[in-house]
Amino acid sequence: MKKIKLLCLSVTMVCAFLLTGCGGKSNKKVLNVYNWGEYVSDGSDDSLDTIKAFEEWYAETYNEEVTVNYSTYPSNEDMYNKIASNAVSYDVIIPSDYMIERMIKEDMLEPLNFDNIPNYKYIDQSFRGLYYDKKDAYSIPYTYGIVGIIYDANVVDKKDVGDWDLMWNDKYAGSILQYNNSRDAFGTAMYKLGIDVNTKDKAEWDRAAEELISQRPMVKSYVMDEIFNMMESGEASIGSYYAGDYFIMKDAQAKNVDLQFYYPEKTNFFVDAMCIPKCTQDKELAEIFINYMLSKEAAIANAEFISYASPNKLVYEDKGYMEDMGEDVYKTLYPNIGDFSKKYNEFAYRNMDQELLDYLNSLWETVKIN
Numbered sequence: 001m002k003k004i005k006l007l008c009l010s011v012t013m014v015c016a017f018l019l020t021g022c023g024g025k026s027n028k029k030v031l032n033v034y035n036w037g038e039y040v041s042d043g044s045d046d047s048l049d050t051i052k053a054f055e056e057w058y059a060e061t062y063n064e065e066v067t068v069n070y071s072t073y074p075s076n077e078d079m080y081n082k083i084a085s086n087a088v089s090y091d092v093i094i095p096s097d098y099m100i101e102r103m104i105k106e107d108m109l110e111p112l113n114f115d116n117i118p119n120y121k122y123i124d125q126s127f128r129g130l131y132y133d134k135k136d137a138y139s140i141p142y143t144y145g146i147v148g149i150i151y152d153a154n155v156v157d158k159k160d161v162g163d164w165d166l167m168w169n170d171k172y173a174g175s176i177l178q179y180n181n182s183r184d185a186f187g188t189a190m191y192k193l194g195i196d197v198n199t200k201d202k203a204e205w206d207r208a209a210e211e212l213i214s215q216r217p218m219v220k221s222y223v224m225d226e227i228f229n230m231m232e233s234g235e236a237s238i239g240s241y242y243a244g245d246y247f248i249m250k251d252a253q254a255k256n257v258d259l260q261f262y263y264p265e266k267t268n269f270f271v272d273a274m275c276i277p278k279c280t281q282d283k284e285l286a287e288i289f290i291n292y293m294l295s296k297e298a299a300i301a302n303a304e305f306i307s308y309a310s311p312n313k314l315v316y317e318d319k320g321y322m323e324d325m326g327e328d329v330y331k332t333l334y335p336n337i338g339d340f341s342k343k344y345n346e347f348a349y350r351n352m353d354q355e356l357l358d359y360l361n362s363l364w365e366t367v368k369i370n
Helices: 050-062 076-084 097-105 118-122 164-168 182-193 202-218 227-233 243-251 283-293 296-306 319-325 327-333 340-347 354-369
Strands: 030-036 067-073 140-152 176-179 219-223 238-242 259-262 269-274
Touching: 030 076, 030 283, 050 067, 050 283, 050 296, 067 076, 076 097, 097 269, 118 283, 140 164, 140 243, 140 296, 164 182, 164 202, 164 238, 176 182, 176 202, 176 227, 182 202, 182 354, 202 219, 202 354, 219 227, 227 238, 227 243, 238 243, 243 259, 243 327, 269 340, 283 296, 296 319, 319 327
Parallel strands: 030 067, 176 219, 176 238
Antiparallel strands: 140 238, 140 259, 140 269
16 A cells, blocks of 8 residues: 555645535536545656646547646545545545455445546556455556565675564664554564464464564664654664655665665555545546546656556556666566465455454554553
């Protein structure tokens, strides 16, 4: 999922008017898009402003104007709560996989009319039939990522690199960063121990908690956004995050820091996908927008801007995109892992029932107290 990548530091565009409640109608061509912060190419740093480009393309193609009201959210849960309140209306949202599964089960998403989305054909087959939307009826993948470990090669011995064990290596005590949220923190321990991250066996969650407790004396800090500054400055030497965010850190690293990255064999995968919520006021316009975002120019601009991998063939098969990203970056974003869908369906986080979620949160409190 979009992992706290400087989330909501800025709103790319502010709404030009107050959003109306679900079911309200307007005669204006207006599209309300709700997305993560920093998750669309916005024209900064000589990038393409994809929102403005869509408005111009739509006017030229359909001979009428459209206004896109673009606003951002900091987490899947915030997005879900706002839409579930029925107080606002959005036409396009880009949730993460597990949240899409939940919203489908709760009948919060519209089935898509793929006649209006012909560019869907460019989405790689490996991203079809994934667990959260097995019939590919409600969502179209926008981006994806894989969790890896970032380390400072000026501090960490190369022989210690290779799997999750590095984050438990007492040689680096006081220089290790751990996630400051229960799901991701427990994930690191469960992948290390070979435990199914979606198990319903509380004894297995207990094992993971003990592993995190054993790590506690080595942890410098439990972080989310803070990992950027701490890794870039050399204040910490080891942490886990997504490849796209690693490149942001590497670009900003201090002169005495040499950040490197690798994927453990077992690790977390995420997919964020474009969806249309039930409260849309213009479903067809939303589908036209989604189709435009899958077009070559827009898809490449967005992929380059957010630095995550794209499931769109027009992006990852484009030679210009490959050259712009550079060989090392490209190989890291698109590692040779074989069948993506197999890896994803095995290792990606899924929804938890409330009882197990409450149990996890109680274990997390124990870990933090220790």
